[in-house]
Amino acid sequence: MNVLVVARWTVLEARRRRLLAAGVVLSVAFVALFALGYGLLYHDQQQAVLEAEALGSGALSAREELLAVSTLLLVLGLYGVQFLGALLGLFLGVASVSPEIDSGALHAVLARPLSRVEYLLGRFLALAGLVAAYVLLMSGALLLTARVVAGFTPGDARRVVGLMLLEVLILLAVSLLGSTVLPTLANGVVMLALFGVAWLGGILGFVATIPPGNELLANIGTAAGLLLPADAVWRGASYHVLPPSFLAATALAGEVDGPPFIATAPMAPAMLAWALAYPAACLGVAVAAFRRRDL
Amino acid sequence: MSQTASADQTASAGTSTGVPAVATSGLRKAFGSRVALHDLTLRVEPGEVFGFLGPNGAGKTTAMKILLGLVRPSGGEALVLGRPPTEPAARRRIGYLPEHFRFQEWATGAELLGFHGRLSGMGAAELAGRIPELLDRVGLAGRGGERVRRYSKGMTQRLGLALAIIHRPDLVLLDEPTSALDPVGRREVRELVRELAADGVTVFLNSHLLTEVEAVCDRVAIVSQGRVLASGPLDDLAGAATQLRLLLDRADRDLLALLGRRGRVVGVEGTTVTLAVETLDVAPDLARLLVGAGYQLYGMVPVQRSLEDIFVDLVGEVQEG
Secondary structure, eight states: OOOHHHHHHHHHHHHTTHHHHHHHHHHHHHHHHHHHHHHHHHHHHHHHHHHHHHHHHOOOOOOHHEEEEEEHHHHHHHHHHHHHHHHHHHHHHHHHHHHHHHHHHHHHHHHHOOHHHHHOOOHHHHHHHHHHHHHHHHHHHHHHHHHHHOOOOOOOHHHHHHHHHHHHHHHHHHHHHHHHHHHHHHHHHHHHHHHHHHHHHHHHHHHHTTTOOOOHHHHHHHHHHEEEEHHHHHHHHHHSSSSSHHHHHHHHHHOOOOSSSSSOOOOOOOHHHHHHHHHHHHHHHHHHHHHHHOE | SSSGGGGOSOOOTTTOOOOOOOOEEEEEETTTTEEEEEEEEEEEEETTTEEEEEOTTSSSSHHHHHHHHHOOOEEEEEEEETOOOTTTGGGEEEEEOOTTTTOOTTTHHHHHHHHHHHHHTTHEEEEHHHHHHHHHHTTTTTOTBGGGGSOOHHHHHHHHHHHHTTTSSSEEEEEEETTTTOOHHHHHHHHHHHHHHHOOOOEEEEEEEEEHHHHHOSSSOOOOOTTTEEEEEEEHHHHHEEEEEEEEEEOOOOOOOOOOTTSSEEETTEEEEEESOGGGGHHHHHHHHHHTTOEEEEEEEEEEEOOHHHHHHHHHHHHOO
């Protein structure tokens, strides 16, 4: 009951701080820009491919090349969505608890018959709802655009969206944990650094797969992924964007690597399990730390 | 503030149970190497208006935060209304005004009252009636729809008082409740505290303002550097430190020796001697004694010491020691 009171209060706060309005305006702008660019580039490419096909040149068939273009454009758009969603999750998490402690507004609230666990859960639920709605609507809009413009069907749309949701929840949970133990600014710096490390780990992991391969780099990449599995989960999501025909075609052409920010192989089950457990673990540690904290 | 709203306070404000409203024993709190509270033992009875008096940094706010479960003690025990304050349910009947009365500035006053009321277990229907009534009572009638950001300091503090009593608590903890108020506002707070007391609500008041405590409190504890220096009913504290000012023809060594047996000489200025005595009852006997010993007694004036004098003496002694 108290959890819901806090959650509703948190959503009211997001509305009052114009977070919702700003989010909606910027999201509409992003989707509109994506749709415009996607449409223009796709039709250009379609034209070029048709002309090339008429001349009988190119390693891939025209259809396959078109598929590659529409896939890469969509992945690029979704990469943008996950990046914005990740930053949103981080910012909301960083702003979730410590500013209320710093301002002193939390003292009167926690002097009520409200446990600290209820407070943290209420905050997390509301913020998770907001970032989840953002990712759901944005990724849904992009997938729909690709379908309408190019007739594109991803490998597994549910897993794409599901894993992107998991990524932002991971970032929200870890930054909320930071917010219960660190001052706001310090937490912001730490979280951005962690996010950067996870991103770099993903790139290193990608580089490690380039023949002849590098085991040390691969291990460093995995370690960064374990520290914060955000980028690893995004790569997992990106794999499911790729239609089977795209994977088959690129494999035939020997282009297994793709761009450095997507994966052409599914997520390792152990990493997926870790990523699924990660938000719950962060919340658990946050509760344990916050319960003992003097305000 | 309107006088009409006081009757709604619950009559069953814990007076019959015999459980103290606040009880602490050997309470200690250290933040790293800094000790904020040394050994705080207090007992506040239901229905009392208790003043917790001390200079800034004496540990008053820390003590109050322990009583609300916001800070965990390093040692000792605290009970509020008979239960440990770290249990959320124990805080159901407690109201609190924090020292800096900072609230979520993006919300309106009425929204804040609603939020705090809900957290204290009140229903929407009950709050719909309670919020306007309370805004009226603290002098914010018609301002409930404005954002707290636009409130003046005094208005925010009034809102804080309304928040503290929204759920009709049995025990109200007020941390420096008049610090931001002008003289009229201070008088209104005193009125409110008296109304609460009349309704049987226990009030625990942190303050460094002696006049405030003198005006409303039944009992006070004077605290400095985390220790209670003196505590008791206000009259006793003031009475215990009664002094007599004696105007004599001379003040020689014999006189001081003579007076030293009847009290404590605290000052000699020329031939005027100030003597601290247990009670004013010694005065007639002392006059006879002085005259009998050959002194000319021109005047004997009882000096009622204010709480401020006691406070400054006690706190000064600690800081010098």
